[in-house]
Amino acid sequence: MPLDRRTLLGTWSAMLAAGALGGSTVATATGGTTRFRRIATEEACTTPDVVEAMRALAQGPSPSLDMGLVRSTYVPNPPTRWLAALLDFESERLKIMDAANVDMHVLSLSSPGVQMFDADLACSLATSANDLMADYVRRRPQRFAMLASFAPHAPERAAKEMQRVVDAHKVGGFIINSHTFNEYLDDPKFWAIFEAAEALQRPIYLHPRQPSEGMAVPFMEYSMSSAMWGFAVETGTHALRLILGGVFDRFPKLQLVLGHMGEGLPYYLTRIDHWYPILFREGRVARLKMRPSDYFRRNFLITTSGMETHDVLQFCLTILGADRIMWAIDYPFEDMAPAVRFMDSAPISDADKARIYSGNAERVFHIAT
Amino acid sequence: MPLDRRTLLGTWSAMLAAGALGGSTVATATGGTTRFRRIATEEACTTPDVVEAMRALAQGPSPSLDMGLVRSTYVPNPPTRWLAALLDFESERLKIMDAANVDMHVLSLSSPGVQMFDADLACSLATSANDLMADYVRRRPQRFAMLASFAPHAPERAAKEMQRVVDAHKVGGFIINSHTFNEYLDDPKFWAIFEAAEALQRPIYLHPRQPSEGMAVPFMEYSMSSAMWGFAVETGTHALRLILGGVFDRFPKLQLVLGHMGEGLPYYLTRIDHWYPILFREGRVARLKMRPSDYFRRNFLITTSGMETHDVLQFCLTILGADRIMWAIDYPFEDMAPAVRFMDSAPISDADKARIYSGNAERVFHIAT
Numbered sequence: 157m158p159l160d161r162r163t164l165l166g167t168w169s170a171m172l173a174a175g176a177l178g179g180s181t182v183a184t185a186t187g188g189t190t191r192f193r194r195i196a197t198e199e200a201c202t203t204p205d206v207v208e209a210m211r212a213l214a215q216g217p218s219p220s221l222d223m224g225l226v227r228s229t230y231v232p233n234p235p236t237r238w239l240a241a242l243l244d245f246e247s248e249r250l251k252i253m254d255a256a257n258v259d260m261h262v263l264s265l266s267s268p269g270v271q272m273f274d275a276d277l278a279c280s281l282a283t284s285a286n287d288l289m290a291d292y293v294r295r296r297p298q299r300f301a302m303l304a305s306f307a308p309h310a311p312e313r314a315a316k317e318m319q320r321v322v323d324a325h326k327v328g329g330f331i332i333n334s335h336t337f338n339e340y341l342d343d344p345k346f347w348a349i350f351e352a353a354e355a356l357q358r359p360i361y362l363h364p365r366q367p368s369e370g371m372a373v374p375f376m377e378y379s380m381s382s383a384m385w386g387f388a389v390e391t392g393t394h395a396l397r398l399i400l401g402g403v404f405d406r407f408p409k410l411q412l413v414l415g416h417m418g419e420g421l422p423y424y425l426t427r428i429d430h431w432y433p434i435l436f437r438e439g440r441v442a443r444l445k446m447r448p449s450d451y452f453r454r455n456f457l458i459t460t461s462g463m464e465t466h467d468v469l470q471f472c473l474t475i476l477g478a479d480r481i482m483w484a485i486d487y488p489f490e491d492m493a494p495a496v497r498f499m500d501s502a503p504i505s506d507a508d509k510a511r512i513y514s515g516n517a518e519r520v521f522h523i524a525t
Numbered sequence: 526m527p528l529d530r531r532t533l534l535g536t537w538s539a540m541l542a543a544g545a546l547g548g549s550t551v552a553t554a555t556g557g558t559t560r561f562r563r564i565a566t567e568e569a570c571t572t573p574d575v576v577e578a579m580r581a582l583a584q585g586p587s588p589s590l591d592m593g594l595v596r597s598t599y600v601p602n603p604p605t606r607w608l609a610a611l612l613d614f615e616s617e618r619l620k621i622m623d624a625a626n627v628d629m630h631v632l633s634l635s636s637p638g639v640q641m642f643d644a645d646l647a648c649s650l651a652t653s654a655n656d657l658m659a660d661y662v663r664r665r666p667q668r669f670a671m672l673a674s675f676a677p678h679a680p681e682r683a684a685k686e687m688q689r690v691v692d693a694h695k696v697g698g699f700i701i702n703s704h705t706f707n708e709y710l711d712d713p714k715f716w717a718i719f720e721a722a723e724a725l726q727r728p729i730y731l732h733p734r735q736p737s738e739g740m741a742v743p744f745m746e747y748s749m750s751s752a753m754w755g756f757a758v759e760t761g762t763h764a765l766r767l768i769l770g771g772v773f774d775r776f777p778k779l780q781l782v783l784g785h786m787g788e789g790l791p792y793y794l795t796r797i798d799h800w801y802p803i804l805f806r807e808g809r810v811a812r813l814k815m816r817p818s819d820y821f822r823r824n825f826l827i828t829t830s831g832m833e834t835h836d837v838l839q840f841c842l843t844i845l846g847a848d849r850i851m852w853a854i855d856y857p858f859e860d861m862a863p864a865v866r867f868m869d870s871a872p873i874s875d876a877d878k879a880r881i882y883s884g885n886a887e888r889v890f891h892i893a894t
Contacts, residue, residue, distance in 0.1 A: 228807075340743065373739020374709065374762050378769035379809035384800035385765055388793065389758055393743050396754055400747035416796065423792040424757065426834040427785065431753035438597075440748035465795040471840045 193514040198484035199261035221366035241488035256492040264303040278307035290325035303331040315352035328521035342401030359411035392419035418458035425449035459484035464498035478508035562883040567853035568630035590735035610857035625861040633672040647676035659694035684721035697890035711770030728780035761788035787827035794818040828853035833867035847877035
């Protein structure tokens with residue numbers, strides 16, 4: 157299939173004009189008496205260059221579980237609702253944000269980002285996407301911020317791109333979509349990335365993608381590799397590998413962000429803390445300076461994306477405190493209005509709500525107040 | 526290495542006599558003013574026959590992640606502390622139970638049970654273990670109950686053994702240690718087991734083992750395949766496969782039990798409920814009669830084994846209610862006294878505590894009150 161970017165863009169422009177996007181029911185947020193600044197921190201987008209590369213990728217074979225998502229999201233013509241929404245920055249997205257009282261989207265390239273392309277293509281796509289997204293942020297600094305992408309499989313070039321986007325675009329954070337060609341970031345060959353993030357004082361959002369090939373089999377039925385289950389297993393496992401691999405002893409100020417209420421880890425911290433010293437005494441795992449949960453509390457923040465249940469929110473507040481939780485929607489895969497209603501109606505203090513809605517994001521992503 | 530059961534038994538008897546077991550600090554339970562009957566529902570044991578077969582298994586090659594556990598637990602001579610404790614029913618176990626105010630152990634064959642042996646051997650070991658354990662239960666019906674084992678990979682023979690142990694020994698439940706040779710029970714070829722359990726009105730405890738080979742790779746470092754993380758991923762994934770595979774539409778009265786506060790599933794129920802209908806509409810998963818969480822609440826109970834944190838307990842009480850939670854220690858892998866202190870000091874009502882400590886176990890495992 158020939159790639160025709162103009163056809164693609166023409167089609168989604170037509171869809172925008174026809175009002176075919178925005179499947180969300182846009183209700184007015186129920187709101188409290190306090191006016192919160194609502195900064196949503198895991199909001200996906202894409203660029204025409206990335207779409208073109210995804211369409212080429214979709215033609216080839218790959219054992220990756222993400223190929224289903226790649227083929228169903230990027231190939232159909234006319235574009236799927238999700239693809240159209242991902243490509244849209246200033247039209248329906250802003251209208252829905254306005255209707256739902258969402259002040260700002262912290263934009264990031266939709267998973268799996270550039271991580272299914274060879275390193276050269278991944279580096280070049282990341283740079284062009286970062287520059288395009290930075291243009292939108294520059295045009296509307298009250299409405300958009302961004303997390304920059306890079307190619308984790310080219311760690312030295314990644315570190316340079318990280319420095320470049322901070323210098324050139326004042327970018328406030330980065331995003332990595334879990335494994336890259338089935339490799340995890342606890343391997344020290346990737347640590348130039350962590351060194352750069354720590355030096356630049358910018359967090360890395362460790363976003364889900366479908367499970368790596370080495371753990372794929374039980375997730376290949378019932379769509380279990382998806383957001384329903386496999387995303388969390390993949391990303392929670394990755395995050396725990398980083399803790400147990402000593403990443404945060406080497407980079408004590410590094411901050412990571414996990415979506416979806418911490419990808420399950422908050423539920424397990426006590427059990428992990430209980431078993432780690434037993435396994436250490438048996439010589440099965442290397443020495444850490446602190447308990448695993450100490451790293452989780454010091455080096456991780458979590459977001460509420462796609463986990464809109466007050467019980468889980470209150471549990472996480474108890475376990476982690478209000479300074480380590482941020483609000484997120486996961487647009488366009490989740491709708492904006494319910495995410496606002498969820499947080500507006502959360503039975504927590506206004507002070508905590510303000511931290512979760514905006515204060516923490518302003519602090520960790522360097523967003524002007 | 527020649528197998529010498531008499532040497533093995535002689536050694537652990539000598540260890541018992543020397544007081545070398547019971548690494549637990551046995552504190553007196555802090556207790557409330559109410560006297561609770563404390564029934565612990567996930568308490569491991571083994572039998573000399575199984576140990577002999579495990580030692581033979583340990584000599585051979587196997588890609589199973591459980592082989593590390595098999596070799597470290599069953600091979601060392603003199604026996605490890607854990608093996609000695611697993612083989613002991615009426616000596617140190619009862620003393621520690623008395624000191625910790627534990628009324629009853631619901632005994633089960635330690636994971637992976639008979640599930641690493643060929644079907645013929647597995648059937649015969651299960652039968653001999655069930656009969657031996659039933660002898661201990663018969664001798665001390667106030668102190669012991671049991672969950673019977675069978676060979677899931679011989680489903681028809683399993684169903685016969687299930688009927689036999691209920692008829693002959695009045696057994697109140699069964700145990701399966703997650704996958705069997707990497708196969709999961711959502712495959713209808715196993716459903717004779719569920720049919721029998723439902724007809725006999727006896728629950729099946731779906732106990733962890735290490736991840737199946739198809740998901741092994743990311744768990745092979747940092748001892749992550751263990752109780753620290755992989756057990757829950759394996760078993761939670763298995764349980765969700767059963768829900769999504771329609772097991773509980775076919776067997777609506779079947780009851781399963783998950784340890785370790787539900788192997789993560791309670792944390793995710795809202796997200797699973799949210800994504801299931803989206804994936805169904807896309808044709809990616811088959812129709813279910815109810816929401817996934819409805820099955821979890823109707824067809825599952827959870828236990829507290831190895832997750833001794835009041836925050837998680839209170840979260841689960843909110844999500845599932847006190848009728849679906851049972852107390853468990855996971856002896857000898859967890860100590861008895863802390864498990865009692867955890868539940869005695871739980872900030873919940875005495876009525877809920879009584880359900881969790883004994884009422885639910887009496888009801889679902891047919892334990893005389």
